[in-house]
Every structure is written in C-alpha cells, then in structure tokens.
Amino acid sequence: MTDQAAREQDYFWAALMFYTRIPVPASAQHSQHILNRSRKYFPAVGIVIGTIAILVFGVASLLFGTTLSVALSMVATLLATGAFHEDGFADSCDGLGGGWSTEQVLTIMKDSRVGTYATVGLFFMLAIKLLTLVELASGAYPICFAAIYISAHTLSRQISSMVIDSHDYVQDIDLSKVKPITEQRFNSIDKRFSIAICAVPMLVLGILAPLTLLIASAIAMLTAKVFINYCDRRLGGYTGDILGATQQLSELAFYLAAAASLA
Numbered sequence: 001m002t003d004q005a006a007r008e009q010d011y012f013w014a015a016l017m018f019y020t021r022i023p024v025p026a027s028a029q030h031s032q033h034i035l036n037r038s039r040k041y042f043p044a045v046g047i048v049i050g051t052i053a054i055l056v057f058g059v060a061s062l063l064f065g066t067t068l069s070v071a072l073s074m075v076a077t078l079l080a081t082g083a084f085h086e087d088g089f090a091d092s093c094d095g096l097g098g099g100w101s102t103e104q105v106l107t108i109m110k111d112s113r114v115g116t117y118a119t120v121g122l123f124f125m126l127a128i129k130l131l132t133l134v135e136l137a138s139g140a141y142p143i144c145f146a147a148i149y150i151s152a153h154t155l156s157r158q159i160s161s162m163v164i165d166s167h168d169y170v171q172d173i174d175l176s177k178v179k180p181i182t183e184q185r186f187n188s189i190d191k192r193f194s195i196a197i198c199a200v201p202m203l204v205l206g207i208l209a210p211l212t213l214l215i216a217s218a219i220a221m222l223t224a225k226v227f228i229n230y231c232d233r234r235l236g237g238y239t240g241d242i243l244g245a246t247q248q249l250s251e252l253a254f255y256l257a258a259a260a261s262l263a
Helices: 003-019 032-061 066-081 084-098 102-110 116-139 142-166 188-208 210-235 240-262
Strands: none
Touching: 003 032, 032 066, 032 142, 032 188, 066 084, 066 116, 084 102, 084 116, 084 240, 102 210, 116 142, 116 240, 142 188, 142 210, 142 240, 188 210, 210 240
C-alpha cells in the first residue's frame, strides 16, 4: 500500500470512528490532522449507515411485515451511530424552542437534560420518518427503495458537512465536541472528493428514478438552507447540535419528497 493510500485509509477510519460506534482497526492512526481531513469521508459514512439500514430491512423482511422491518432498520442506524445526529436534533429543538436570546439558546443546547421541545420534536421526527419509509418500502421497487434509503443518508451528511465551509461556528471551539471537524475548511480537492463520494448512490437512484432524485435532492437542500438561514438569524451561525439537526431534517425531507414524487 502506498503512503497516500494508507493516509486515505486513516482518514476514512477516523471519520467512521468519529461519527459512528462501528469498531475500527486498532492499527488506524489518530491525530488532529487526520481528524481534520476525515470530514471528506462524511458521505462515505452515510453510505455505510444506509447500507446497514437496507441490509437489516432486507433480512427483517424475510420474517416480518414492512412496518416492523423499517422500524428495525431505523434502530440499526441508531445503534450504529449512537444516535449522534438525533441527539443534536433534540438539543436544537430544546434550545431554539425554549431560548430567547442567543446566550439562552446556546446554554440550553449544552444542557444534557431532555426538555419538552426535544421530546416532542424527536418523537414526531422519528414517527414521520418511519411512516414515510414504510410508504416508500411499500410503493417503490426494492432496488429503488434501497437507493433512496442510502442516498438520503449520504446526501444529508454531505449537506451538513458543507455548512462548516459556508457558515460561522458560534460556540467556544475549545469546549466543543465537534472541534476536530470545525477547525479546518475544505480545500478544493477534498471538496470535490467528498462530492464524488456523495454522487455514487445518487447516480444509481438517478438511473432508476431521475425525477425522484431531482425533486428529493432539491427539497433536502432547500430544507437545510431554510433551517441554517434561520439559525444564522437567531444565533449568528451554527453549533454542533445544529449540524446534527441539519442532517436529520435534510434526510427526512429527502424521504418525504421521494415519497411524494412516487405517489
């Protein structure tokens, strides 16, 4: 293996370790630089998580009905990621729902306790995601459903990652859990590389259902833009929790738009 290939492998393992609970080889190298560069593999993590989801769905479908199979696939993604992005979504609901000033919002987001806004928001987000995925699984061809499932996980992570390059971080970076990935913005090569990874599952969906891909991608990106612009007005930028909420909202928007386009 060349030195460059070994470095790229370390970047991927670092991304997998940072964003998921999936074990990585003990030989994988770790450093601040590796963590900074690992963000370009964020969409690859989406491919991994989406693939886990569709594999669990496929196996469960041999034993159970569609609703239970989808629910088990969602549980699999939660276990694989440690509910990393869902936690950010819940904290964002509490902060943006319960805080008035920027300081209040940021303080509430840092609070580990779960409030009413987080409980209600997380419940409805997961419930709508479940119902939408059940509708997709029931109405789309299996390979098309798989492409939608994986593309949503991949694109939503790419969208969340790109926020770091276009907006300002608004918390104390030294106290942040996302410090390793916010300290360095993409260079042009890493940006193109990340987009190319994201395009892989979306190319499959584009072949199977081009209109669905176009509509779902546009709605997912529009949803993220509206949310981030709102956060800019409220806070002056993003936080780690906002990145998690962006991923969740754009993923859900992708499913909803795909379901509407196939109805």
